[in-house]
Amino acid sequence: MTFVKQCGQIWVRPFGRCVRTASGVPIYRSFHTSPRVAIVRPFLLSDIGEGIKEVQIIQWFVEPEARVEQFDKICEVQSDKAVTEITSRFDGVIKKLHYEPEDVAQVGKPLYDIDVQSDISPEDEAILAPPAEQGQEDSSQVERDSAPKCKHASLATPAVRGLLKELDVKITDVTGTGKDGRVMKEDVHKFIAVRKAESDVGPRAPATRQTSTADHAQVEKTITLTPVQSQMFKTMTKSLTIPHFLYADEIDVTVLSTLRRRLNAQEMNGEKLSYLHFIIKAVSLALEDFPLLNACVDAGNGEQAPKLVVREKHNIGIAMDTPHGLLVPNIKNVSSRSMLDIATECSRLQTLAKDGKLSAADLTGGTITVSNIGSIGGTYVAPVLVQSEVAILGIGKARIFPAFDDQDRVIKKEVMNFSWSADHRVVDGATMARMAERVRTFVEEPGLMMARLR
Numbered sequence: 001m002t003f004v005k006q007c008g009q010i011w012v013r014p015f016g017r018c019v020r021t022a023s024g025v026p027i028y029r030s031f032h033t034s035p036r037v038a039i040v041r042p043f044l045l046s047d048i049g050e051g052i053k054e055v056q057i058i059q060w061f062v063e064p065e066a067r068v069e070q071f072d073k074i075c076e077v078q079s080d081k082a083v084t085e086i087t088s089r090f091d092g093v094i095k096k097l098h099y100e101p102e103d104v105a106q107v108g109k110p111l112y113d114i115d116v117q118s119d120i121s122p123e124d125e126a127i128l129a130p131p132a133e134q135g136q137e138d139s140s141q142v143e144r145d146s147a148p149k150c151k152h153a154s155l156a157t158p159a160v161r162g163l164l165k166e167l168d169v170k171i172t173d174v175t176g177t178g179k180d181g182r183v184m185k186e187d188v189h190k191f192i193a194v195r196k197a198e199s200d201v202g203p204r205a206p207a208t209r210q211t212s213t214a215d216h217a218q219v220e221k222t223i224t225l226t227p228v229q230s231q232m233f234k235t236m237t238k239s240l241t242i243p244h245f246l247y248a249d250e251i252d253v254t255v256l257s258t259l260r261r262r263l264n265a266q267e268m269n270g271e272k273l274s275y276l277h278f279i280i281k282a283v284s285l286a287l288e289d290f291p292l293l294n295a296c297v298d299a300g301n302g303e304q305a306p307k308l309v310v311r312e313k314h315n316i317g318i319a320m321d322t323p324h325g326l327l328v329p330n331i332k333n334v335s336s337r338s339m340l341d342i343a344t345e346c347s348r349l350q351t352l353a354k355d356g357k358l359s360a361a362d363l364t365g366g367t368i369t370v371s372n373i374g375s376i377g378g379t380y381v382a383p384v385l386v387q388s389e390v391a392i393l394g395i396g397k398a399r400i401f402p403a404f405d406d407q408d409r410v411i412k413k414e415v416m417n418f419s420w421s422a423d424h425r426v427v428d429g430a431t432m433a434r435m436a437e438r439v440r441t442f443v444e445e446p447g448l449m450m451a452r453l454r
Contacts, residue, residue: 040095041128042110045086054106055079056227057099058157062112066094074112077105078157078324080231082363083356092116102161104224157323157356162223163188185323228325239384243424246382247432252444253398254414259446271343275416276318276372278449279395280342282442283370284314284334285452290435293391294367297426308426317366317389318346321376322353328386329358330366338453374398374416383421390423391432393439 045055055077062074068088076085096113099105120128160183164171167188174191176183225233256278264272287294291310298307317330329349331342352358368389373381374397381394396417403413418440422432442449 040113040115042098042113043089043128045105045107045109045111047107052079052107054104054227055084057101057103057105058083059101060097062094062097064094064096068092068094068114078227078356080227082327082358082360083157083324086111088114090114090116090120104227157182159226159228159323159325160185160188162226165223166221167192226325228327232326235386236384238387242385242387244385244421245424245429245432247420247422247429247436248380249418249436249440251416251418251440252413253416254412256443256446257398257414268340269344271340271347273339273343274346275398276370276375276395277339277343277346278446279393279439279443280316280318280331280334280346280370281337281339281453282439282449283316283368283393285442285449286435286438287314287368288335289438290431292427292431293422293435295390295426296367296388297390297423306425311367313367315365315367317369318349319369319371320350320353322356324353324356327353327358327363328366328369329353329362330369332365336454368392370395380417381419383419385421385423390427391435392421394419394421 056079058076058078060075062068062072068074069091070088072088074086074088074094076083078084093115094112095115098110098112105111116128161171163185164174164183169188169191171183174183174187177187178184253275256275260273260275260278292308294314295308295310298309300306313332314334315330315332316334317328319326319328329352331337331345331349334342337345349358349362352362366386366389369383369386369392371381371383371392372395374395377397379396379399381396383392383394385392396419398414398416401413401415402410405411418436420432420436442452
C-alpha cells in the first residue's frame with residue numbers, strides 16, 4: 001500500500017483499481033489472484049510451405065508428460081520435399097501424441113496435445129485447437145509400450161522403414177551406423193546377412209521338393225507410399241500427359257576423360273571434377289544459343305491461349321538417388337559459375353540430399369534437368385519430363401570401344417550415350433537435334449567450351 005496526502009489528510013491507498021464515488025471519494029478495490037487452471041490444447045500441424053498437405057512422422061523427440069520449452073525439438077517429419085524438424089512454440093507439458101512413427105499426419109489436424117503454461121498471443125491461437133475435453137480418447141492413438149524410449153533408437157528414413165517392413169525386421173534390433181545412430185539400408189542388409197548365417201549354422205532339415213500339385217495361396221502385403229513416392233506418383237502421372245519425343249546419340253568423351261584426370265591431379269580445394277560437371281556447363285553454354293530449351297509452357301485455359309515462358313537464368317536440376325527416393329535439386333545460375341563452382345555446389349546438394357536436409361529453395365526453380373543414370377550402371381535411358389520444363393538429358397555410363405582413327409589404325413575410345421526428351425508441343429525435332437549437337441561439340445572438344453567460359 002502507499003500513502004497519499006489529500007485535502008490535508010493522509011489517505012492510505014492499497015494496491016488495486018481506483019473507483020470514485022459520486023462524492024468524489026476514491027475507493028480502492030484490491031486485485032484478486034487465483035491458481036492457474038491447466039487447459040490442454042491440441043497443437044495443429046501448420047502449413048510448412050510448397051503446398052504440402054501431409055507429412056510422415058519419422059521420430060518423436062518427446063514423450064507424454066515431458067516438459068518442453070520454446071524452441072525445443074518435438075518431432076522430425078518427412079514431406080515429399082525434405083526432412084523437417086518441428087519445434088515447440090510454447091512452454092508446457094506434452095500430454096498426448098496423436099501419431100506413431102511412420103504414420104502420415106495431415107496439415108491442419110492435431111499433432112500433439114500440450115498443457116500450455118505461458119501466455120498465448122493471437123497469432124499462436126491459430127495453431128491451437130479448442131481445449132481438449134477431459135477423458136477424450138483419440139481413436140488414432142495406439143499403445144506405446146513397445147515404442148523405443150531412446151531418442152535415437154528409431155532414427156531411419158521412410159525408405160529404410162519400408163525396407164524394414166518388407167523384410168519383417170524390427171528397427172530396434174538393427175545397430176545404426178549413420179549420423180546420430182540413424183539406421184541405413186546397409187545396416188539392414190548386414191543384419192539380414194548375419195541372421196541368415198546364424199540360421200545356416202543350425203541343423204538343417206532334409207531338403208524336400210514340393211510337388212507341382214501343391215496349392216499355396218499367394219501372399220500379398222500392402223505398403224503405403226512414402227511422401228516422396230507419393231509426390232513422384234503425382235508428378236510422373238501429370239508428366240506423361242505431355243507428348244514426348246526421344247533423341248539419342250553417342251558422345252566420344254576420350255579427350256574430356258584425359259583433361260579431367262589432369263585437372264584432378266592438381267589441388268583444387270579438395271573437389272574432384274566429374275563428367276557430370278563438364279556436361280552441366282556444356283548444357284548451359286548451349287542454352288545461350290537455344291533459349292527455347294530453357295523455357296516452360298503456360299497451357300492457359302479455355303479462354304487464354306497457351307504461352308511459352310522463356311527464362312533467362314539456367315537453373316540446371318540434377319536427378320539424385322537418395323535414401324528418401326528420387327530428388328531433383330538444382331544448381332542456380334550455372335551460366336555465371338566456374339567449373340569448380342559447379343563441382344562445389346554439386347557436393348553441397350548431394351550431402352544435403354543424403355541427409356534429407358534439402359531446402360525448398362534447393363528443390364524449386366529448375367529450368368532443365370540432367371539425369372546421370374550412368375553413375376549407377378545404365379547405358380540407355382528414356383528420361384521423363386516434368387511439367388515446368390521442356391527438355392531433359394539422360395546420361396549413360398562411359399564405355400570403352402575399339403575404333404579407327406583417320407589413318408585406319410585401331411585406337412581406344414571412351415563413349416557415352418546421351419538421351420534427350422523434349423516437349424513436342426513446342427520443341428521440334430530439328431531444334432532438339434541442333435541443341436544436342438552443340439552440347440556434343442562442347443563435350444567432345446572441351447577446349448571450345450573453355451573458350452566460351454566467362
